[in-house]
Amino acid sequence: MRVSFRAQKSTILKGATMIRNAIATTLFLAVASPCVAGQWVKSDDKGLSVYNLRDGQKQINMACDPEALWDPPEYHVTVSDGRTFLAGDRAEVKSGRETITLPLSGDSFLAGKDTKHWNKLVAMLTKPGTVTFRDGKSEIAVKIDAAIKNDCMK
Incomplete structure (x- = not known):
C-alpha cells in the first residue's frame, strides 16, 4: 500500500497536535487541581493517568498511559518553578x-x-524526600511528603 508524503505529514501533524493538547490539558489540570503541598494528586484525562504535585510555586506533573491508548503511548514528566520549565537538552535529577x-x-x-x-x-519521584532538578541554568528542588502508588512504570 502506498501512502503519499502529504498523508504521512498530515498524520504526524495530527499526532503532534494531540500530544500538545494532552500536555496542555495536563498543565491546566495541574493548576486547577486542589493540591496539598508536597502531596501527589491523581486524576484521569483522556485515558492518561495524571499526577500533580506542588511544593509552594514549584510543581511536578507526570502523565502516564498504562493502557497504551495513545499512539505512541504517552509518558512524560514536566517540572516548573512556577515561572519557567526545565530547558535544554539534558537535566540532572537527584534524590x-x-x-x-x-x-x-x-x-x-x-x-x-x-x-x-x-x-x-x-x-x-514517587517516594518521600527532596528531588532536585538541574538543567544547567537553574535548579529546582521539590519536597515530596508522601509516596504514591502509580501506574507509570514501563
Missing part, C-alpha cells in the same frame, strides 16, 4: 544519594525506549 541525567524533549522528560532510566525517575 538522596541517587543522581541520574536524562534527556529533555522540549520541557519534558519522556519515557521513550529507555525504560531503565524512566523507571528510576518514577521511583525517585
Whole structure:
C-alpha cells in the first residue's frame, strides 16, 4: 500500500497536535487541581493517568498511559518553578544519594525506549524526600511528603 508524503505529514501533524493538547490539558489540570503541598494528586484525562504535585510555586506533573491508548503511548514528566520549565537538552535529577541525567524533549522528560532510566525517575519521584532538578541554568528542588502508588512504570 502506498501512502503519499502529504498523508504521512498530515498524520504526524495530527499526532503532534494531540500530544500538545494532552500536555496542555495536563498543565491546566495541574493548576486547577486542589493540591496539598508536597502531596501527589491523581486524576484521569483522556485515558492518561495524571499526577500533580506542588511544593509552594514549584510543581511536578507526570502523565502516564498504562493502557497504551495513545499512539505512541504517552509518558512524560514536566517540572516548573512556577515561572519557567526545565530547558535544554539534558537535566540532572537527584534524590538522596541517587543522581541520574536524562534527556529533555522540549520541557519534558519522556519515557521513550529507555525504560531503565524512566523507571528510576518514577521511583525517585514517587517516594518521600527532596528531588532536585538541574538543567544547567537553574535548579529546582521539590519536597515530596508522601509516596504514591502509580501506574507509570514501563
